[in-house]
Amino acid sequence: MVGRDRARLFANYAALPIAILLLWQLAGDLGLVKRALLPGPLQVLATLWDLATGASGESGRYSGTLGRHLTASVTRVLAGFTIATVLGVALGTAIGLSRTVERAVDPTLQVLRNIPITAFLPLSILFFGISDQPAVFLIALGALFPTLVNTSFGVKEVGSRFVRAGRMLGVSGASLVTRIILPAAQPAIWTGLRLSLGVAWVLVVVSELIAVKSGLGYLLIDAYQFFRPDVMLACMVTIGLLGYLSDRLLLAVRARALAWNRLETIGG
């Protein structure tokens, strides 16, 4: 790549983030918002550094605690997302393949899907107590639906010619699902997984605000109670970056798995 192309690519990516950071900094400098309520990006960065390393004591009682909270949140997201993936793909496949299964479970699922997931929070705390379980339960439940709906859609869309070809080549029963139907339905399944992962990040924070005493959501609400907007913002930035990184990671895996599909579609 030529230097100029690289500069252009960088500008393409960086223009909007830089503009937002500048606006954020200026809003305080020009007195449009109170610094006490909205610390500037440099302050937040300093706080974030101390949260992560404990080097300066800038973030007071929170100094050096980021790693612990981050690990707690990531673990919950992974646990909930994994459960949602397994259940979502399995159930979605069953619904996609069988009208009987669809009729049996679809109305129930649609009603459940329309109850905001957060509405399950109080009940799940009553049930599980203040612990990891209500958080993981909530994430798994919320992340289940995108994967499930997309999988059942993808399975229904699988060309009957592939199934015919598979049967002709001696494949039947469960192998037909694993060797033909799931690979063919992959594009839709990956769409579901991506949406589910996004939901998982939202729900981990929501549940940590109330149901657990650790994690980035807990750090956020605790910093609110002790009036540390810099810590709150550092926390939000961390959540945003983590969500972004995990999405990029998922896209990279998806790109490998769907290399064949990129050849056949305009979007890649």
Add this chain to the structure above:
Amino acid sequence: MAEVRLDRVRKVFGSEGDAVVALDGFDLALPAGTFTTLLGPSGCGKTSALDLIAGFTKPESGTVTVDGRAVERPGPDRGVVFQDLALFPWLRVDENIAFGLRALPAKEADKVKARTDELLEAVGLLLFRRRYPAELSGGMRQRVAIARVLALDPPVLLMDEPFGALDAQTRVLMQEFLVSLWERRPRTALFITHDLDEAVFLADRLCVMTARPGRIKETLTVDLPRPREASIMSSARFHELRDRARVLVREEALRSIQPLSGTKA
């Protein structure tokens, strides 16, 4: 070697009211180890007959048998090369070819690999083994589809207009390729086509079907010598057979445009 028979077969599509009788009183025998081509006007039931042998559908009445055993379901003893190929787009060329081999019980990996290499070489795609079907030309995809089926060494080979989408030059090359593959290892074959040259060139027996509901109107014995090369298409006997087939097909094509009363269900 396997003999395929369809006896007094009736096949209806759709439900009462708008039902279409695709085949009625249909008889067809494919003698073991012979190559039969099937010609006929569009919609006469050629593909319906092939699907019955493949086991994708069942007849309303009559029997479909391979070596006397009734066909119940699709299986690797009857390889099908589809009109739209139906290669698995998510698998690479070698994985497509090995697909059926991996379904067999107790097939060791190195045997699968050896057999796959053998086929890749036979169809001239060794250099393209790690490509996806979408990266291949039409003729290459045809060869993958044929290799995928031959991997299982099926006694019966069914082909539904496999070369229909190819350009004229590639088409002739693929016909020669298929003839040489088949002559090296003859098996019971049924090949559907609309192309008269192709139908004569490949066949031991050439069957012409009537307009719907399809029956075999006439069977020509193609007594051209084997091994065959494309040059045979300029022989007098070839022309004679092709012209005979042309007349038969034309009669039925006309009938299918102006259907006689009594052909509906």
